[in-house]
Amino acid sequence: MKNVTLTIDGQKVTVPENYSIIQAAKELGIDIPALCYDPNLEVVGACRLCLVEIEGSRKLETSCSTKVREGMVVNTETEKVVKARKDILQLLLDSHPNDCLTCQKAGECLLQAYAYRYDVKFREHDGAMRPKLIDTSSPYILKDDSKCILCGKCVRTCSQVDDRQVLSFAGRGYDTRIVLDLDKTFETSKCVSCNRCVVVCPVGALVDKRLMGKTRIWDAEVKTVDCKVCAYGCEFEVLSKKGKKLAVRAKAPSNGRPLCLKGRLTTELMHLDNPDKPYRKIGNKFVESSWTKAISIADIIEKINKLENNEEK
Amino acid sequence: MMTLEKLREIKEKTRPILEDRLKKEGKTEIREDGSIVLKGDYYKKQVRIALRNCEIINPDSIDDYIALDGYSALGKVLFEMTPAEVIDVMMESNLRGRGGAGFPTGRKWNEAFKYDADKKYIICNADEGDPGAFMDRSILEGDPHSVLEGMAIAGYAVGADQGFIYVRAEYPLAVKTLKKAIEQAKEYGLLGKNIFGTDFSFDIELRLGAGAFVCGEGTALMESIEGKRGMPRVKIHRTAHKGLWGKPTIINNVETLANVPIIYQKGADWFRSIGTEKSPGTKVFALVGKVKESGLVEVPMGMTLREIVFDIGGGVADDRAIKAIQTGGPSGGCIPADLLDTPVDFESLAKIGSIMGSGGMVVMDETDCMVDIARFFLDFTVEESCGKCVPCREGTKRMLEILEKITEGNGEEGDIERLESLAETISSASLCGLGQTASNPVTSTLQYFRDEYIAHIRDKRCPAGSCQALLEYYITDACIGCTKCARNCPVSCISGKVKERHVIDTETCIKCGTCMEVCPVGAVITR
Numbered sequence: 012m013k014n015v016t017l018t019i020d021g022q023k024v025t026v027p028e029n030y031s032i033i034q035a036a037k038e039l040g041i042d043i044p045a046l047c048y049d050p051n052l053e054v055v056g057a058c059r060l061c062l063v064e065i066e067g068s069r070k071l072e073t074s075c076s077t078k079v080r081e082g083m084v085v086n087t088e089t090e091k092v093v094k095a096r097k098d099i100l101q102l103l104l105d106s107h108p109n110d111c112l113t114c115q116k117a118g119e120c121l122l123q124a125y126a127y128r129y130d131v132k133f134r135e136h137d138g139a140m141r142p143k144l145i146d147t148s149s150p151y152i153l154k155d156d157s158k159c160i161l162c163g164k165c166v167r168t169c170s171q172v173d174d175r176q177v178l179s180f181a182g183r184g185y186d187t188r189i190v191l192d193l194d195k196t197f198e199t200s201k202c203v204s205c206n207r208c209v210v211v212c213p214v215g216a217l218v219d220k221r222l223m224g225k226t227r228i229w230d231a232e233v234k235t236v237d238c239k240v241c242a243y244g245c246e247f248e249v250l251s252k253k254g255k256k257l258a259v260r261a262k263a264p265s266n267g268r269p270l271c272l273k274g275r276l277t278t279e280l281m282h283l284d285n286p287d288k289p290y291r292k293i294g295n296k297f298v299e300s301s302w303t304k305a306i307s308i309a310d311i312i313e314k315i316n317k318l319e320n321n322e323e324k
Numbered sequence: 325m326m327t328l329e330k331l332r333e334i335k336e337k338t339r340p341i342l343e344d345r346l347k348k349e350g351k352t353e354i355r356e357d358g359s360i361v362l363k364g365d366y367y368k369k370q371v372r373i374a375l376r377n378c379e380i381i382n383p384d385s386i387d388d389y390i391a392l393d394g395y396s397a398l399g400k401v402l403f404e405m406t407p408a409e410v411i412d413v414m415m416e417s418n419l420r421g422r423g424g425a426g427f428p429t430g431r432k433w434n435e436a437f438k439y440d441a442d443k444k445y446i447i448c449n450a451d452e453g454d455p456g457a458f459m460d461r462s463i464l465e466g467d468p469h470s471v472l473e474g475m476a477i478a479g480y481a482v483g484a485d486q487g488f489i490y491v492r493a494e495y496p497l498a499v500k501t502l503k504k505a506i507e508q509a510k511e512y513g514l515l516g517k518n519i520f521g522t523d524f525s526f527d528i529e530l531r532l533g534a535g536a537f538v539c540g541e542g543t544a545l546m547e548s549i550e551g552k553r554g555m556p557r558v559k560i561h562r563t564a565h566k567g568l569w570g571k572p573t574i575i576n577n578v579e580t581l582a583n584v585p586i587i588y589q590k591g592a593d594w595f596r597s598i599g600t601e602k603s604p605g606t607k608v609f610a611l612v613g614k615v616k617e618s619g620l621v622e623v624p625m626g627m628t629l630r631e632i633v634f635d636i637g638g639g640v641a642d643d644r645a646i647k648a649i650q651t652g653g654p655s656g657g658c659i660p661a662d663l664l665d666t667p668v669d670f671e672s673l674a675k676i677g678s679i680m681g682s683g684g685m686v687v688m689d690e691t692d693c694m695v696d697i698a699r700f701f702l703d704f705t706v707e708e709s710c711g712k713c714v715p716c717r718e719g720t721k722r723m724l725e726i727l728e729k730i731t732e733g734n735g736e737e738g739d740i741e742r743l744e745s746l747a748e749t750i751s752s753a754s755l756c757g758l759g760q761t762a763s764n765p766v767t768s769t770l771q772y773f774r775d776e777y778i779a780h781i782r783d784k785r786c787p788a789g790s791c792q793a794l795l796e797y798y799i800t801d802a803c804i805g806c807t808k809c810a811r812n813c814p815v816s817c818i819s820g821k822v823k824e825r826h827v828i829d830t831e832t833c834i835k836c837g838t839c840m841e842v843c844p845v846g847a848v849i850t851r
Contacts, residue, residue: 056558057712059753071752076558091752095715098749102718138725161711180553180711183536185721187711 017083032074032085033061043087044096044125046213047162048075052171058162060125062095063087071095093129100131106141107214108157109133115153116215118228122160139185149197150290150297151204151220151272154189159216161187165208172269177202189216199295204272206261221279221287225257226250235262240277240306243268247278256283277306325521326513328399331390338391342381352380360392369636371598372622373606374422374459374582378466383501386508389469395514397588398473401480402522410481411437416592418604419584423449423540423577424652424681425757426603426670429584435564436482436572444484445573446475446526447549448581450491450498451533451540454653455704457684459608460578462620464491464498467582468505472515472528474581477588478574479526487528488568490545494535502530537708541756542567542575544710555712556756577682579608599625603669613650613686614641623668630664633687644689647788648772652681654701654708655761657768658694677768679761693790694773695780699727701765709758716759719750723766732793735781740770792835795850799826799839802847809839809848 012027019036026035031054033043046058054076062071066084071092074085086092103122111117126132144156161180166189169178177200181190191200209217232251237244246262259279264270279286280302289305290297303309343360346352352360360380361367372378381388389395401410415430436444448471452460463471475487491499506528509515517525536554538544543557546568567573576584583605587595596604603625609632612618616638623632629649633639640646648658651668657678659666666672670680688697702724711717723746726739747763754760770777779785786794799809805823810816817833820826828839828848840848 054558054560055712056755057714059713059715059755062753073558076560078560095749095753098719098746099714099753102714102722105722106718139721160714161717163712180555183538183711184706184709185711185717187717 015081019085052167114215115218121213164211168207205270222258238274240274249282334390338387342391374579397585417595422579439572443571445568446487447575448489453537454684457610459683470582474584492533538710555710609683609685614689615687625669626667648688650686652679653684656681660772693788694769698766698769705762713755715750715753731791
């Protein structure tokens with residue numbers, strides 16, 4: 012791969028030619044804000060927050076989708092860029108509930124972080140807001156449409172796993188929503204609670220319900236562990252507070268594996284002192300389950316017991 | 325198998341039959357050069373190239389099309405020209421995209437030609453969606469083969485063997501006509517395998533749009549053909565490089581394609597002799613609104629708006645004063661009456677804050693409120709925004725809310741500035757053309773009719789007398805006291821004695837207009 016040299020905010024950087032501007036900027040430690048961009052997902056250019064000015068280009072360009080070119084001169088925080096970013100953030104906040112005080116996502120929410128960075132505030136208005144549709148059907152995931160910014164990351168990550176593809180867009184314009192299987196719930200859809208969507212959601216629209224109310228993220232100690240269920244080892248995070256291990260959440264799928272509920276529950280069981288009851292989806296219902304059934308080791312345990320009993324005899 | 329010889333035979337056999345029929349109908353005249361044109365004042369100043377066969381041939385008859393030199397251009401390019409030569413002629417003609425943006429067709433073709441690929445596609449964009457626009461529909465329903473022939477020529481030029489016509493499902497007659505035309509062309513060996521016995525094969529299939537305006541945007545259109553949700557793609561690659569299913573793709577609009585065959589019949593020089601230097605050829609407009617003769621007009625580029633409205637359209641209906649002309653649909657702008665002498669071409673219209681667009685042309689008179697027009701188009705955009713990018717999805721909604729507030733008499737100081745600020749961000753930050761141009765109706769009316777906005781906001785008055793919420797019904801002293809208004813008022817807010825002037829209680833009045841309708845002497849007015 013050929014390398015190209017470009018200038019970003021006055022600093023020169025040399026990167027492979029297939030890099031996008033946002034990737035090149037990262038090399039320089041320049042953090043271009045973006046809500047819909049994720050290096051592991053298809054680039055869609057939807058949030059428009061990563062717009063930058065490129066010398067010689069009349070229009071603002073999204074740095075996630077624009078490839079670097081030799082000699083390119085990019086400015087990431089010009090007056091024009093900042094105005095657009097502030098307006099975009101204001102538009103998002105205007106549709107978003109003012110719930111940062113109790114939102115589980117606070118402290119990790121990208122919308123919150125960028126609003127702070129660009130000094131954009133909630134304001135009162137009597138215009139439209141996103142509908143207060145909350146899917147509480149799952150013991151694992153809470154989906155709150157009123158907080159959704161429609162970045163589509165959840166849809167993209169879900170569609171990366173061929174036999175899942177549960178999430179999709181529905182409706183259009185301001186009424187666009189993220190739905191499961193043509194507008195079903197977590198319970199009635201074919202969602203397997205792998206929590207890939209929760210991992211990528213930049214706001215509080217999709218949150219891990221088993222974390223809720225346990226700790227604020229800034230109070231927690233977070234340790235990354237590998238899943239031991241299969242050889243691939245997806246990453247999970249163990250959250251503890253004052254030495255007490257409180258919760259486990261999905262962090263990242265490993266190469267070739269998609270993240271799964273069994274892995275997460277097993278990791279909970281291995282690391283937490285007092286994990287919550289597990290649930291299984293039976294038919295279209297989540298039902299409280301025993302741990303042996305939840306991580307489907309009932310048969311194995313029975314067999315082990317039998318074998319060991321025989322040996323003892 | 326079709327041969328050039330056979331094509332000539334069909335032409336010679338059918339032409340006299342067609343002429344006989346046309347003579348009997350008496351709507352056309354045959355000129356000395358053999359061309360057939362429609363008679364009447366409405367057509368006198370028009371130059372019909374894209375619409376050359378419309379209302380003349382029977383659209384269901386491929387023979388009729390052949391009688392008027394149809395498919396001769398395809399024969400010519402296949403036997404006499406290399407693909408590179410075909411592209412050269414298109415570049416020379418400088419035919420620019422009639423879908424609105426005016427991108428040179430030859431350059432588009434050339435780009436797709438350059439790329440080596442196992443598959444290339446030609447797409448005809450027939451997802452005409454601007455409110456009040458029906459140019460493409462008329463071509464598809466009146467002369468479908470001109471589009472098919474244009475696509476086949478494009479296919480030969482760039483090396484594509486598959487074409488798609490993306491046509492909106494709301495055009496059932498166009499779909500039916502196209503299906504029949506494709507069937508006939510295949511039967512004749514003018515589409516399908518080994519056209520004219522050469523090794524060039526080209527097939528065309530229809531794809532029906534499901535009613536989303538945004539699917540007229542090229543990348544959303546391709547997503548839709550691929551079976552995905554119709555949302556525009558972020559432009560990492562050019563469509564001519566990686567388009568439909570990642571293959572080099574040409575998307576041309578219906579009217580553009582209808583222009584293609586005749587350019588090869590008559591040559592690039594002939595084409596460039598019509599219109600202006602930078603915008604050669606003609607443009608079809610859907611002339612509608614407050615104009616005496618509404619309908620489709622095709623005129624050489626560079627004709628002034630005044631000529632189109634007054635010389636062809638016969639002037640403003642009811643002989644009212646013309647106030648503005650809206651061109652370019654929801655992406656366009658309102659041009660005030662004092663700019664009526666602007667020539668119609670891509671550059672001139674852009675310079676005055678509007679666009680050529682696909683060809684909508686709405687004439688407005690003094691009773692049309694410009695704020696309400698802006699609101700109407702914004703309402704359309706909000707409805708049709710796909711919801712993918714933030715500025716368009718959220719921003720147009722907020723602009724519409726402000727405009728609604730203003731037309732309802734609740735406008736506040738600062739609203740105009742907020743509109744302008746939002747317009748700037750939406751146009752500079754949106755993902756696709758829909759969002760980037762969505763605020764044009766607002767910015768152009770603010771540019772030329774700012775006073776009207778101010779009147780709505782400060783004086784709570786609609787100068788055009790069109791915004792219902794700002795109207796007041798009033799009975800003048802022409803009242804003869806017949807009591808008819810009072811008897812018909814659904815909320816009984818009119819009082820007065822027999823044979824005395826009546827009075828409307830404006831507090832109670834619901835502005836339904838019944839009193840105005842029933843008054844025998846026209847004493848009820850709005851003010």
